[in-house]
Amino acid sequence: MSFEVSKSGDVTLIEVEGQLIVGNRQELKQQVLEQLEDGDRKFVIDFAETGYIDSSGLGVLVSLSKKIREQGGELRLSSLNEDLRTLFELTKLDTLFRIADDKDQALEGF
Amino acid sequence: MIPLNDPLDRDLVLEIPTDIQSIEGAVDYVMSHCMTCVEHARRLNLNFRVGLTEALSNAMLYGNGRDPSKNVVVEVCVYAGSLRAKIRDQGMGFDPSSVPDPTLPENLARPCGRGLFLMRELLDEVWYNERGNEVTLVLRLEPAGTLEGGAQA
Numbered sequence: 732m733s734f735e736v737s738k739s740g741d742v743t744l745i746e747v748e749g750q751l752i753v754g755n756r757q758e759l760k761q762q763v764l765e766q767l768e769d770g771d772r773k774f775v776i777d778f779a780e781t782g783y784i785d786s787s788g789l790g791v792l793v794s795l796s797k798k799i800r801e802q803g804g805e806l807r808l809s810s811l812n813e814d815l816r817t818l819f820e821l822t823k824l825d826t827l828f829r830i831a832d833d834k835d836q837a838l839e840g841f
Numbered sequence: 842m843i844p845l846n847d848p849l850d851r852d853l854v855l856e857i858p859t860d861i862q863s864i865e866g867a868v869d870y871v872m873s874h875c876m877t878c879v880e881h882a883r884r885l886n887l888n889f890r891v892g893l894t895e896a897l898s899n900a901m902l903y904g905n906g907r908d909p910s911k912n913v914v915v916e917v918c919v920y921a922g923s924l925r926a927k928i929r930d931q932g933m934g935f936d937p938s939s940v941p942d943p944t945l946p947e948n949l950a951r952p953c954g955r956g957l958f959l960m961r962e963l964l965d966e967v968w969y970n971e972r973g974n975e976v977t978l979v980l981r982l983e984p985a986g987t988l989e990g991g992a993q994a
Contacts (some may be wrong), residue, residue, distance in 0.1 A: 793951070797952075
């Protein structure tokens with residue numbers, strides 16, 4: 732997995748490429764926490780290039796969302812493929828996150 | 842990752858050292874062994890891949906406690922109408938009934954506890970041995986729409 736970080740106004744956009752799984756989840760977590768420590772509060776994580784997120788990856792997203800909310804911010808997700816949507820629906824995490832069809836929609840009005 | 846034997850054309854046994862970095866490669870290897878069932882590609886790619894990944898993660902993280910001197914054994918059998926994977930760790934085992942439902946409102950914001958739930962949701966059968974250190978996963982491969990268990994994909 733790799734990811735690209737960019738800014739769109741005051742929103743931090745993280746585009747993930749590859750699977751977000753137990754073996755690499757800490758890299759993404761560390762990146763977001765560093766941005767949060769630097770003062771960023773609005774985050775979009777885009778999964779257009781991600782085929783699969785395992786339960787550890789889901790757990791990292793839950794954990795990050797909580798930490799960001801505690802700092803008065805928000806984490807939005809975008810571009811989940813059909814399989815990822817199924818995983819979010821099964822675990823009911825679709826009720827915990829704001830999930831946009833694509834990154835542009837996620838950035839709109841953020 | 843050591844293929845211990847390959848006694849039948851589509852049966853596979855692997856012994857994998859406890860290393861979470863090796864999970865993705867091990868799952869890819871097993872999936873390549875099973876992908877001859879092309880008509881079931883999505884159920885394999887989502888249901889079976891997720892179940893196997895979660896079982897391996899649980900075995901390494903909780904069963905073997907990340908101890909690199911311990912291994913996980915994976916046995917995969919491909920039958921005409923189903924896939925069966927058995928994942929065994931060297932831990933003390935656990936009681937699967939003690940894992941709370943992660944979809945309950947009070948558990949939704951917890952960062953862990955979804956692996957077993959996903960296995961149960963996505964596979965047609967999931968059972969543990971008495972000790973709790975070996976899980977068997979079954980995915981049936983009958984034509985789509987005829988399955989009773991496991992999320993349709």
